[in-house]
Amino acid sequence: MPAWHVSPEEDLRAVSAYAAQLGRTDQLPETERFAPPDALQEAGRRVYAMHCARCHGERGAGDGKDASRYLPSPPSFKGMRPSYAAAKRIIEGGVPGTAMASWPLLTQPEIQAVTHYIRSLYAADRQDSSKATGAPQ
Amino acid sequence: MKLNLVHRLLLMLTPLTVLATQGARQNVRVAAARTQKQASAEPASSLPIPRTWTPPDAKKIPSGPYGEAILLGMQIFTQTPKYASAYVGDQLSCSNCHLQGGTMSYGIALVGAPKWFPMFSERAKHDISLEDRIQECITRSENGSPLPHAGPEMNALLSYLDWLSEQAEPRIEAPIRGLASVPALNGDPVRGEAVYKQNCSTCHGEDGAGVAGILPALWGPAAYNEGAGMNQVGKMAAFVLRNMPQNNPGSLTPQQAYDVAAFVASKPHSAYNHAYDIY
Numbered sequence: 008m009p010a011w012h013v014s015p016e017e018d019l020r021a022v023s024a025y026a027a028q029l030g031r032t033d034q035l036p037e038t039e040r041f042a043p044p045d046a047l048q049e050a051g052r053r054v055y056a057m058h059c060a061r062c063h064g065e066r067g068a069g070d071g072k073d074a075s076r077y078l079p080s081p082p083s084f085k086g087m088r089p090s091y092a093a094a095k096r097i098i099e100g101g102v103p104g105t106a107m108a109s110w111p112l113l114t115q116p117e118i119q120a121v122t123h124y125i126r127s128l129y130a131a132d133r134q135d136s137s138k139a140t141g142a143p144q
Numbered sequence: 145m146k147l148n149l150v151h152r153l154l155l156m157l158t159p160l161t162v163l164a165t166q167g168a169r170q171n172v173r174v175a176a177a178r179t180q181k182q183a184s185a186e187p188a189s190s191l192p193i194p195r196t197w198t199p200p201d202a203k204k205i206p207s208g209p210y211g212e213a214i215l216l217g218m219q220i221f222t223q224t225p226k227y228a229s230a231y232v233g234d235q236l237s238c239s240n241c242h243l244q245g246g247t248m249s250y251g252i253a254l255v256g257a258p259k260w261f262p263m264f265s266e267r268a269k270h271d272i273s274l275e276d277r278i279q280e281c282i283t284r285s286e287n288g289s290p291l292p293h294a295g296p297e298m299n300a301l302l303s304y305l306d307w308l309s310e311q312a313e314p315r316i317e318a319p320i321r322g323l324a325s326v327p328a329l330n331g332d333p334v335r336g337e338a339v340y341k342q343n344c345s346t347c348h349g350e351d352g353a354g355v356a357g358i359l360p361a362l363w364g365p366a367a368y369n370e371g372a373g374m375n376q377v378g379k380m381a382a383f384v385l386r387n388m389p390q391n392n393p394g395s396l397t398p399q400q401a402y403d404v405a406a407f408v409a410s411k412p413h414s415a416y417n418h419a420y421d422i423y
Protein backbone atom coordinates (compact mmCIF):
# COMPACT_ATOMS: atom_id res chain seq x y z
CA MET A 8 0.00 0.00 0.00
CA PRO A 9 1.69 3.22 -1.08
CA ALA A 10 1.45 6.30 1.09
CA TRP A 11 -1.72 7.55 -0.54
CA HIS A 12 -1.79 10.83 1.34
CA VAL A 13 1.39 11.93 -0.42
CA SER A 14 0.04 11.01 -3.86
CA PRO A 15 -0.41 13.86 -6.29
CA GLU A 16 -3.74 15.64 -5.98
CA GLU A 17 -4.56 14.61 -9.54
CA ASP A 18 -4.18 10.90 -8.72
CA LEU A 19 -6.32 11.18 -5.62
CA ARG A 20 -9.06 12.85 -7.60
CA ALA A 21 -8.91 10.14 -10.25
CA VAL A 22 -9.10 7.34 -7.67
CA SER A 23 -11.94 9.10 -5.89
CA ALA A 24 -13.90 9.53 -9.13
CA TYR A 25 -13.31 5.89 -10.00
CA ALA A 26 -14.51 4.69 -6.60
CA ALA A 27 -17.59 6.90 -6.79
CA GLN A 28 -18.76 5.39 -10.05
CA LEU A 29 -17.93 1.75 -9.21
CA GLY A 30 -21.50 0.96 -8.27
CA ARG A 31 -22.71 2.32 -11.57
CA THR A 32 -20.31 0.52 -13.86
CA ASP A 33 -21.75 -2.85 -12.94
CA GLN A 34 -24.41 -2.90 -15.62
CA LEU A 35 -25.36 -6.30 -16.91
CA PRO A 36 -24.06 -7.04 -20.38
CA GLU A 37 -26.80 -8.30 -22.68
CA THR A 38 -25.19 -11.73 -22.97
CA GLU A 39 -25.46 -12.26 -19.23
CA ARG A 40 -29.09 -11.20 -18.88
CA PHE A 41 -31.69 -13.89 -18.30
CA ALA A 42 -34.36 -11.60 -19.73
CA PRO A 43 -34.73 -8.08 -21.12
CA PRO A 44 -34.58 -5.27 -18.53
CA ASP A 45 -38.36 -4.78 -18.38
CA ALA A 46 -38.90 -8.47 -17.63
CA LEU A 47 -36.10 -8.44 -15.05
CA GLN A 48 -37.74 -5.45 -13.40
CA GLU A 49 -41.20 -7.03 -13.25
CA ALA A 50 -39.94 -10.43 -12.09
CA GLY A 51 -37.68 -8.68 -9.60
CA ARG A 52 -40.61 -6.75 -8.20
CA ARG A 53 -42.49 -10.01 -7.63
CA VAL A 54 -39.53 -11.83 -6.07
CA TYR A 55 -38.86 -8.81 -3.86
CA ALA A 56 -42.48 -8.71 -2.66
CA MET A 57 -42.34 -12.43 -1.89
CA HIS A 58 -38.99 -12.64 -0.14
CA CYS A 59 -37.58 -9.25 0.80
CA ALA A 60 -40.32 -6.71 1.55
CA ARG A 61 -41.06 -8.17 4.99
CA CYS A 62 -37.78 -6.75 6.28
CA HIS A 63 -36.46 -4.31 3.69
CA GLY A 64 -39.84 -2.60 3.21
CA GLU A 65 -42.23 -2.46 0.30
CA ARG A 66 -40.28 0.37 -1.30
CA GLY A 67 -36.89 -0.70 -0.05
CA ALA A 68 -36.61 1.91 2.71
CA GLY A 69 -35.59 -0.71 5.28
CA ASP A 70 -38.93 -0.29 7.03
CA GLY A 71 -40.68 -3.62 6.49
CA LYS A 72 -43.14 -4.80 9.10
CA ASP A 73 -40.52 -7.11 10.66
CA ALA A 74 -37.64 -4.62 10.40
CA SER A 75 -37.89 -3.38 13.98
CA ARG A 76 -37.25 -6.88 15.31
CA TYR A 77 -33.68 -6.93 14.08
CA LEU A 78 -30.37 -5.41 15.01
CA PRO A 79 -28.57 -4.34 12.95
CA SER A 80 -31.60 -2.98 11.11
CA PRO A 81 -32.22 -4.23 7.59
CA PRO A 82 -30.57 -1.71 5.28
CA SER A 83 -32.48 0.70 3.09
CA PHE A 84 -31.92 0.31 -0.64
CA LYS A 85 -32.52 4.01 -1.10
CA GLY A 86 -28.94 4.61 -0.09
CA MET A 87 -27.14 1.60 -1.51
CA ARG A 88 -26.97 0.10 -4.93
CA PRO A 89 -25.35 -3.32 -4.67
CA SER A 90 -23.48 -4.74 -7.63
CA TYR A 91 -24.85 -7.93 -9.18
CA ALA A 92 -21.88 -9.89 -7.85
CA ALA A 93 -22.27 -8.56 -4.31
CA ALA A 94 -26.02 -9.09 -4.24
CA LYS A 95 -25.63 -12.66 -5.49
CA ARG A 96 -23.04 -13.40 -2.81
CA ILE A 97 -25.26 -11.96 -0.07
CA ILE A 98 -28.50 -13.58 -1.25
CA GLU A 99 -26.86 -16.98 -1.64
CA GLY A 100 -24.79 -16.88 1.52
CA GLY A 101 -26.58 -14.52 3.88
CA VAL A 102 -24.73 -12.07 6.15
CA PRO A 103 -23.42 -13.64 9.37
CA GLY A 104 -24.31 -11.71 12.51
CA THR A 105 -27.40 -10.15 10.95
CA ALA A 106 -30.94 -11.29 10.21
CA MET A 107 -30.06 -11.65 6.53
CA ALA A 108 -30.46 -15.35 5.92
CA SER A 109 -29.27 -17.24 2.87
CA TRP A 110 -31.92 -17.98 0.24
CA PRO A 111 -30.86 -21.30 -1.25
CA LEU A 112 -34.09 -21.78 -3.16
CA LEU A 113 -33.80 -18.68 -5.29
CA THR A 114 -32.67 -19.45 -8.83
CA GLN A 115 -29.97 -17.52 -10.70
CA PRO A 116 -32.58 -15.74 -12.89
CA GLU A 117 -34.55 -14.79 -9.78
CA ILE A 118 -31.44 -13.47 -8.04
CA GLN A 119 -30.55 -11.42 -11.10
CA ALA A 120 -34.10 -10.08 -11.38
CA VAL A 121 -34.39 -9.11 -7.73
CA THR A 122 -30.99 -7.40 -7.89
CA HIS A 123 -32.16 -5.46 -10.93
CA TYR A 124 -35.21 -4.34 -8.99
CA ILE A 125 -33.27 -3.50 -5.81
CA ARG A 126 -30.83 -1.40 -7.83
CA SER A 127 -33.78 0.53 -9.24
CA LEU A 128 -34.81 1.53 -5.72
CA TYR A 129 -31.65 3.58 -5.27
CA ALA A 130 -32.99 7.06 -4.60
CA ALA A 131 -30.32 8.87 -6.61
CA ASP A 132 -31.49 7.18 -9.77
CA ARG A 133 -34.70 9.09 -10.36
CA GLN A 134 -35.71 7.38 -13.56
CA ASP A 135 -35.41 3.87 -12.17
CA SER A 136 -36.90 4.68 -8.78
CA SER A 137 -39.98 6.18 -10.41
CA LYS A 138 -40.29 2.95 -12.39
CA ALA A 139 -40.04 0.96 -9.17
CA THR A 140 -42.85 2.86 -7.53
CA GLY A 141 -45.01 2.54 -10.60
CA ALA A 142 -45.07 6.31 -11.19
CA PRO A 143 -45.63 7.46 -14.75
CA GLN A 144 -42.44 7.98 -16.75
CA MET B 145 -21.57 -1.48 64.61
CA LYS B 146 -22.00 -4.87 63.10
CA LEU B 147 -25.44 -3.99 61.79
CA ASN B 148 -24.08 -0.75 60.53
CA LEU B 149 -21.34 -2.55 58.67
CA VAL B 150 -23.77 -4.98 57.11
CA HIS B 151 -26.01 -2.11 56.22
CA ARG B 152 -23.13 -0.23 54.64
CA LEU B 153 -22.07 -3.27 52.73
CA LEU B 154 -25.60 -3.75 51.49
CA LEU B 155 -25.79 -0.11 50.49
CA MET B 156 -22.52 -0.46 48.63
CA LEU B 157 -23.71 -3.58 46.91
CA THR B 158 -27.11 -2.25 45.95
CA PRO B 159 -25.98 -0.30 42.89
CA LEU B 160 -23.98 -3.31 41.78
CA THR B 161 -27.03 -5.54 42.20
CA VAL B 162 -29.16 -3.09 40.25
CA LEU B 163 -26.53 -2.90 37.55
CA ALA B 164 -26.20 -6.66 37.47
CA THR B 165 -29.97 -7.07 37.28
CA GLN B 166 -30.19 -4.50 34.51
CA GLY B 167 -27.36 -6.25 32.73
CA ALA B 168 -29.10 -9.60 33.09
CA ARG B 169 -32.33 -8.12 31.76
CA GLN B 170 -30.41 -6.61 28.90
CA ASN B 171 -28.77 -9.96 28.25
CA VAL B 172 -32.12 -11.71 28.31
CA ARG B 173 -33.48 -9.15 25.85
CA VAL B 174 -30.48 -9.56 23.57
CA ALA B 175 -30.74 -13.34 23.83
CA ALA B 176 -34.47 -13.17 23.11
CA ALA B 177 -33.86 -10.93 20.15
CA ARG B 178 -31.20 -13.32 18.91
CA THR B 179 -33.47 -16.31 19.30
CA GLN B 180 -36.24 -14.44 17.54
CA LYS B 181 -33.84 -13.40 14.83
CA GLN B 182 -32.48 -16.88 14.35
CA ALA B 183 -35.93 -18.38 14.39
CA SER B 184 -37.22 -16.04 11.74
CA ALA B 185 -34.04 -16.25 9.70
CA GLU B 186 -34.79 -19.92 9.23
CA PRO B 187 -37.57 -20.76 6.81
CA ALA B 188 -40.74 -21.21 8.85
CA SER B 189 -41.24 -24.52 7.13
CA SER B 190 -42.05 -27.71 8.93
CA LEU B 191 -39.97 -29.50 6.33
CA PRO B 192 -36.19 -29.08 6.37
CA ILE B 193 -34.63 -27.94 3.12
CA PRO B 194 -32.57 -30.89 1.86
CA ARG B 195 -28.92 -29.86 1.86
CA THR B 196 -27.28 -33.08 0.79
CA TRP B 197 -26.32 -31.72 -2.61
CA THR B 198 -25.20 -28.39 -3.94
CA PRO B 199 -26.22 -26.93 -7.28
CA PRO B 200 -23.79 -27.71 -10.09
CA ASP B 201 -20.96 -25.26 -10.50
CA ALA B 202 -19.99 -24.39 -14.08
CA LYS B 203 -16.42 -23.73 -12.87
CA LYS B 204 -15.97 -27.43 -12.20
CA ILE B 205 -16.80 -28.43 -15.77
CA PRO B 206 -13.76 -30.02 -17.44
CA SER B 207 -12.23 -28.49 -20.56
CA GLY B 208 -12.37 -30.06 -24.02
CA PRO B 209 -15.28 -31.20 -26.20
CA TYR B 210 -16.98 -33.11 -23.36
CA GLY B 211 -16.77 -30.00 -21.19
CA GLU B 212 -18.23 -27.85 -23.95
CA ALA B 213 -21.13 -30.27 -24.32
CA ILE B 214 -21.71 -30.24 -20.54
CA LEU B 215 -21.73 -26.44 -20.48
CA LEU B 216 -24.19 -26.27 -23.38
CA GLY B 217 -26.30 -28.89 -21.60
CA MET B 218 -26.31 -26.82 -18.42
CA GLN B 219 -27.31 -23.75 -20.42
CA ILE B 220 -30.12 -25.61 -22.18
CA PHE B 221 -31.24 -27.07 -18.87
CA THR B 222 -31.44 -23.73 -17.09
CA GLN B 223 -32.42 -21.47 -20.03
CA THR B 224 -34.20 -23.82 -22.40
CA PRO B 225 -36.12 -21.27 -24.50
CA LYS B 226 -32.86 -19.41 -25.20
CA TYR B 227 -30.53 -22.31 -25.94
CA ALA B 228 -32.97 -24.73 -27.59
CA SER B 229 -35.25 -22.11 -29.11
CA ALA B 230 -35.81 -24.04 -32.34
CA TYR B 231 -37.45 -26.92 -30.48
CA VAL B 232 -39.42 -25.53 -27.56
CA GLY B 233 -42.86 -24.00 -27.72
CA ASP B 234 -43.23 -22.41 -24.30
CA GLN B 235 -41.22 -20.25 -21.95
CA LEU B 236 -40.24 -22.91 -19.44
CA SER B 237 -36.80 -24.29 -18.67
CA CYS B 238 -35.97 -27.81 -17.54
CA SER B 239 -34.86 -26.34 -14.21
CA ASN B 240 -38.33 -24.93 -13.51
CA CYS B 241 -39.44 -28.46 -12.59
CA HIS B 242 -36.05 -30.14 -12.02
CA LEU B 243 -35.05 -27.69 -9.30
CA GLN B 244 -31.53 -26.39 -8.78
CA GLY B 245 -30.32 -27.79 -12.07
CA GLY B 246 -31.76 -31.22 -11.30
CA THR B 247 -30.02 -31.65 -7.96
CA MET B 248 -32.71 -31.03 -5.37
CA SER B 249 -34.36 -33.78 -3.37
CA TYR B 250 -38.10 -34.02 -4.06
CA GLY B 251 -37.58 -31.47 -6.83
CA ILE B 252 -37.40 -34.20 -9.53
CA ALA B 253 -33.64 -34.57 -9.12
CA LEU B 254 -31.76 -36.17 -11.99
CA VAL B 255 -28.48 -37.08 -10.32
CA GLY B 256 -27.87 -40.68 -11.37
CA ALA B 257 -30.56 -40.58 -14.10
CA PRO B 258 -28.37 -42.16 -16.84
CA LYS B 259 -28.26 -45.35 -14.76
CA TRP B 260 -32.05 -45.59 -14.40
CA PHE B 261 -32.53 -46.29 -18.09
CA PRO B 262 -33.75 -48.22 -19.99
CA MET B 263 -36.80 -47.89 -17.77
CA PHE B 264 -40.33 -49.21 -18.16
CA SER B 265 -42.64 -46.34 -19.02
CA GLU B 266 -46.21 -46.39 -17.77
CA ARG B 267 -47.07 -43.93 -20.51
CA ALA B 268 -45.46 -45.84 -23.39
CA LYS B 269 -46.04 -49.33 -21.92
CA HIS B 270 -42.55 -50.42 -22.91
CA ASP B 271 -38.93 -49.75 -21.96
CA ILE B 272 -37.67 -46.33 -22.94
CA SER B 273 -34.21 -44.77 -23.08
CA LEU B 274 -33.09 -41.60 -21.33
CA GLU B 275 -33.14 -39.93 -24.75
CA ASP B 276 -36.81 -40.96 -25.19
CA ARG B 277 -37.58 -39.58 -21.75
CA ILE B 278 -35.96 -36.26 -22.61
CA GLN B 279 -38.08 -36.12 -25.80
CA GLU B 280 -41.18 -36.62 -23.63
CA CYS B 281 -40.21 -33.54 -21.62
CA ILE B 282 -39.50 -31.54 -24.78
CA THR B 283 -42.82 -32.45 -26.43
CA ARG B 284 -44.95 -32.14 -23.28
CA SER B 285 -43.47 -29.91 -20.58
CA GLU B 286 -41.68 -27.77 -23.16
CA ASN B 287 -44.64 -27.97 -25.58
CA GLY B 288 -42.11 -28.39 -28.37
CA SER B 289 -40.98 -30.70 -31.13
CA PRO B 290 -38.40 -33.47 -30.57
CA LEU B 291 -34.70 -32.64 -30.52
CA PRO B 292 -32.77 -34.12 -33.45
CA HIS B 293 -31.51 -37.60 -32.59
CA ALA B 294 -27.81 -37.35 -31.71
CA GLY B 295 -27.89 -33.61 -32.44
CA PRO B 296 -25.88 -31.10 -30.40
CA GLU B 297 -28.77 -30.27 -28.04
CA MET B 298 -29.54 -33.89 -27.17
CA ASN B 299 -25.84 -34.67 -26.84
CA ALA B 300 -25.44 -31.67 -24.57
CA LEU B 301 -28.32 -32.64 -22.27
CA LEU B 302 -27.09 -36.24 -22.02
CA SER B 303 -23.57 -34.97 -21.27
CA TYR B 304 -24.87 -32.66 -18.57
CA LEU B 305 -26.80 -35.49 -16.91
CA ASP B 306 -23.75 -37.77 -17.16
CA TRP B 307 -21.59 -35.11 -15.57
CA LEU B 308 -24.11 -34.43 -12.81
CA SER B 309 -24.14 -38.11 -11.99
CA GLU B 310 -20.33 -38.33 -12.04
CA GLN B 311 -20.30 -35.61 -9.41
CA ALA B 312 -21.78 -38.06 -6.95
CA GLU B 313 -19.42 -38.54 -4.05
CA PRO B 314 -19.82 -41.60 -1.85
CA ARG B 315 -19.76 -39.42 1.26
CA ILE B 316 -22.65 -37.28 0.13
CA GLU B 317 -26.04 -38.83 -0.16
CA ALA B 318 -27.45 -38.25 -3.65
CA PRO B 319 -30.61 -36.17 -3.83
CA ILE B 320 -33.80 -38.10 -3.38
CA ARG B 321 -35.30 -39.00 -6.71
CA GLY B 322 -38.71 -37.91 -7.95
CA LEU B 323 -41.34 -36.18 -5.89
CA ALA B 324 -42.59 -36.45 -2.32
CA SER B 325 -45.17 -39.13 -1.56
CA VAL B 326 -48.60 -37.67 -1.10
CA PRO B 327 -51.88 -39.25 -0.10
CA ALA B 328 -54.41 -39.60 -2.94
CA LEU B 329 -56.88 -36.76 -2.41
CA ASN B 330 -59.41 -34.94 -4.55
CA GLY B 331 -58.51 -31.35 -5.34
CA ASP B 332 -61.17 -28.66 -5.42
CA PRO B 333 -60.37 -25.92 -7.97
CA VAL B 334 -62.65 -23.41 -6.23
CA ARG B 335 -60.81 -23.74 -2.93
CA GLY B 336 -57.61 -23.92 -4.97
CA GLU B 337 -58.19 -20.48 -6.44
CA ALA B 338 -58.10 -18.98 -2.95
CA VAL B 339 -54.91 -20.89 -2.15
CA TYR B 340 -53.41 -19.65 -5.41
CA LYS B 341 -54.23 -16.02 -4.73
CA GLN B 342 -52.84 -16.25 -1.23
CA ASN B 343 -49.61 -18.11 -1.96
CA CYS B 344 -48.74 -18.25 -5.64
CA SER B 345 -49.97 -15.23 -7.58
CA THR B 346 -47.29 -12.86 -6.26
CA CYS B 347 -44.71 -14.64 -8.43
CA HIS B 348 -46.69 -16.60 -11.03
CA GLY B 349 -49.18 -13.76 -11.53
CA GLU B 350 -52.98 -13.65 -11.38
CA ASP B 351 -52.86 -14.60 -15.04
CA GLY B 352 -50.58 -17.60 -14.40
CA ALA B 353 -48.20 -16.33 -17.07
CA GLY B 354 -45.15 -15.83 -14.84
CA VAL B 355 -42.35 -13.73 -16.35
CA ALA B 356 -40.63 -15.35 -19.32
CA GLY B 357 -37.13 -16.56 -18.53
CA ILE B 358 -37.41 -15.97 -14.80
CA LEU B 359 -40.69 -16.98 -13.17
CA PRO B 360 -42.41 -20.01 -14.69
CA ALA B 361 -45.83 -19.82 -16.33
CA LEU B 362 -48.44 -22.27 -15.05
CA TRP B 363 -51.06 -21.98 -17.78
CA GLY B 364 -51.58 -20.26 -21.10
CA PRO B 365 -49.27 -20.29 -24.14
CA ALA B 366 -46.08 -19.84 -22.10
CA ALA B 367 -46.76 -22.93 -19.97
CA TYR B 368 -46.46 -26.74 -20.38
CA ASN B 369 -49.10 -28.48 -22.47
CA GLU B 370 -51.90 -30.86 -21.47
CA GLY B 371 -49.65 -33.90 -21.86
CA ALA B 372 -47.12 -32.75 -19.26
CA GLY B 373 -46.67 -34.51 -15.94
CA MET B 374 -47.21 -31.19 -14.19
CA ASN B 375 -50.71 -31.14 -15.68
CA GLN B 376 -51.57 -34.17 -13.55
CA VAL B 377 -53.09 -32.97 -10.30
CA GLY B 378 -51.38 -35.59 -8.12
CA LYS B 379 -47.94 -34.81 -9.52
CA MET B 380 -48.29 -31.09 -9.19
CA ALA B 381 -49.65 -31.52 -5.67
CA ALA B 382 -46.55 -33.54 -4.73
CA PHE B 383 -44.30 -30.89 -6.25
CA VAL B 384 -46.14 -28.03 -4.56
CA LEU B 385 -46.34 -29.73 -1.18
CA ARG B 386 -42.59 -29.97 -0.86
CA ASN B 387 -41.30 -27.01 -2.85
CA MET B 388 -43.87 -24.22 -2.88
CA PRO B 389 -44.47 -21.46 -2.01
CA GLN B 390 -40.81 -20.72 -2.44
CA ASN B 391 -40.59 -18.43 0.60
CA ASN B 392 -42.18 -21.03 2.86
CA PRO B 393 -42.11 -24.51 1.34
CA GLY B 394 -43.97 -27.10 3.34
CA SER B 395 -46.49 -24.60 4.68
CA LEU B 396 -49.42 -25.90 2.63
CA THR B 397 -51.42 -28.92 3.73
CA PRO B 398 -51.72 -31.88 1.32
CA GLN B 399 -55.34 -30.86 0.74
CA GLN B 400 -54.33 -27.29 -0.13
CA ALA B 401 -51.65 -28.63 -2.48
CA TYR B 402 -54.26 -30.77 -4.24
CA ASP B 403 -56.72 -27.89 -4.38
CA VAL B 404 -54.26 -25.47 -5.92
CA ALA B 405 -53.04 -28.13 -8.37
CA ALA B 406 -56.67 -28.76 -9.40
CA PHE B 407 -57.15 -25.02 -9.88
CA VAL B 408 -54.07 -24.74 -12.12
CA ALA B 409 -55.10 -27.84 -14.09
CA SER B 410 -58.55 -26.30 -14.64
CA LYS B 411 -56.95 -23.38 -16.50
CA PRO B 412 -56.24 -23.54 -20.26
CA HIS B 413 -53.14 -25.37 -21.49
CA SER B 414 -51.89 -25.91 -25.02
CA ALA B 415 -52.94 -29.17 -26.66
CA TYR B 416 -50.45 -32.04 -26.70
CA ASN B 417 -49.58 -33.43 -30.13
CA HIS B 418 -50.22 -37.18 -29.93
CA ALA B 419 -47.93 -37.75 -32.91
CA TYR B 420 -45.19 -37.66 -30.30
CA ASP B 421 -46.58 -40.67 -28.44
CA ILE B 422 -43.79 -42.67 -30.08
CA TYR B 423 -41.39 -41.62 -27.34
